[in-house]
Amino acid sequence: MLLVAGLWHLRNMGKVSELYRQRAEEGRIKPDPAQQSVLPELDRVLADMEAAPAPAATKPRSAWRALLGVGNPAPEPAPPVKGLYLWGGVGRGKSMLMDLMADAAPDQSSRRVHFHEFMQEIQAGLEQARKRGDQDAVRPVAMEVARTTRLLCFDEMQITDIADAMIVGRLFQVLFEQGVVIVTTSNRVPEDLYKHGLNRQLFLPFIDLIRQRMQVVCLDSEVDHRQGRQGGGQVWFSPANADARASMDAIWSELTQGSEVQPLELTVKGRKVEIPAFAGRIGRAGFWDLCGKPLGPADYLALAQAVDVLLIDGIPRLSMTNYNEAKRFVTLIDALYEAEVRLIASAADEPEQLYNEGEGSFEFERTASRLREMQDATWGAA
Template sequence: MGKISDLYRERVASGKLEPDAAQQAVLPHLDRVLDDLAQLPAATSGKPRSGWRAFFGGGSSPAESGAQVKGLYLWGGVGRGKSMLMDMMAEASPLPARRVHFHEFMQEIQVGLNEARKRGDQDAVKPVAMAVAAKVRLLCFDEMQITDIADAMIVGRLFQVLLDQGVVIVTTSNRAPEELYKNGLNRQLFLPFIALIRERMDVVCLDSQTDHRQGRSTGGQVWFTPANAAAREALDAVWAEETQGAAPTPLVIEMKGRSFDLPAHAGDVARAGFWDLCGKPLGAADYLALAQRVRVLIIDGVPRLSSANYNEAKRFVTLIDALYEAKVRLFASAADEPELLYAEGEGSFEFERTASRLREMQDADWGGEAGGQPPNPRDI
């Protein structure tokens, strides 16, 4: 398809992008990955392996033929354009590629692992990873962040199988590899994964001083502070406008044989309090299902976040990730502006990305149609 650098220059020339020196500095690294992919031998760059040979690892893999492409780990602060570069990478790939948020991908993997264990597979990771490798040659992960011990304990084995099968991995993160899963439970078991990243991927810092998400909001107000009676009245007005005065009814979201509910919805518009959404033991799968169900979500009463409500804050971060990826339109009342909600303490660093996303979600063009069908774990 060509070079990322050419595509970047075209978008700058057309006015779709503002040139950024730090972004331009990392373009050669992205071009290198695409060039290496394009030069793979025909035996490894043709159709993805399928059938029993793919499942059991048969056939000529890139590892067997000596053709391995080194991946890329691109890290830097929030809003620096990393997600945009992942979009461009997948678009320009000469081979089958998938661009996916890392959190969503790992959720799919966990579903696949559960199914493999039910079948009695001794090494549940391998068949799941092989299924991925049979379909794509380039995985573009956005926002690698590992906070869940379940992900931390299997991601090393997962990446090892993918890489050994010749899948090329390009990922973004807000942290350097050594900062991943920092202070996590049993972190010593996670350290080989960091070594694997350093060995099989080039690690590059996107050192831009510009947050491209800031200053983009041109629409009406969607974030109301403080969360008082006036804010509630404003959200009541939003509800009336978005639902055209429809009477609210509870919304039941069913997921994996269980369900959770929100107190109010009408059509593809839903409304709930912060504690309805984040005060319950909900996870990424629940929030992804919600994000696929609604076009607009109204949240009342987002409090200040700190180590005192760490679990609730972590769920809020996961919720916003799901809404962001699904382009759900968000209206909320909160104790303060996004940047000041989680000012200090454990978890405040991770929240910088969430605050930046909340700002971007205030743009007048944000949101659109309801998400559609949730991802099928069998399609990973």
């Protein structure tokens, strides 16, 4: 499966640290000592992959020569290239560094994908493998990924779904066996993944696998680079009262400019996902339209691909009383953020105050930070 080593010279590997320096000089990145401290690890992954030898071709031995122990012995396997697990608080620049990593790697064999999206693809592949009657459904799906990918860059590894938790260990095991190198970001140290999850003891070997095959590095910065950015026109209205509604109506009228408005219905794995008002890739829905129904990552990914701008009315305070809806809202914002959808919303409070206590509040810190970043006037322009 491994590609010929010469492929890795096509773009001269484009060291991540060099890309970082260039973009800092261009004013596209604000240099941060904590970010700079992890650049050598990102460079190390690419350098190790470049140095890793291509599989040696061996001439098959006859049965007699094999029995006598002569001929071409199997070559010693090269030590595996260690990937990287980069974790730290929200807004510290992990996703930006992941983008640099993907830009520095050769296009022919690298892929950068959000973890939610990737796991949806895997689950779809598993469904097909089970229909074929494959006893080990994970292996053929993982082999197909490995066939075209040597470097897999995940953003935002989170494991909260038991279905993902039960297959991710076997999935990564096969990918590693096939020489796939994985680099991922996360808000949590590996030991906190799937924390308090159902049957978590079955998940623990995956944590050991991460420690064995990936270098775990903390991006320890005190600066949240998503805060303090210059905002443009107001796109977040709180509290969600009559004034907020009037402002949202005015923006909707300005954006649609008299276009015909009608509902948009998407079909995802047999489920119906509806945006009540839609015109020219601009959608509008209430919080309960999107989060009050049993929708999941695949539904929100499809929604994010269908719109360039989304207006959400009436985001309430979130807590244990509406925990399921809050989880869906987090997944929705992840999908919108990854697709760079322009978000305009009315809510009960500012993002940081929507969900600040109880189970789920830790995970919501990242969502609040993303909601704040998405208010910037240049959001999605790049």
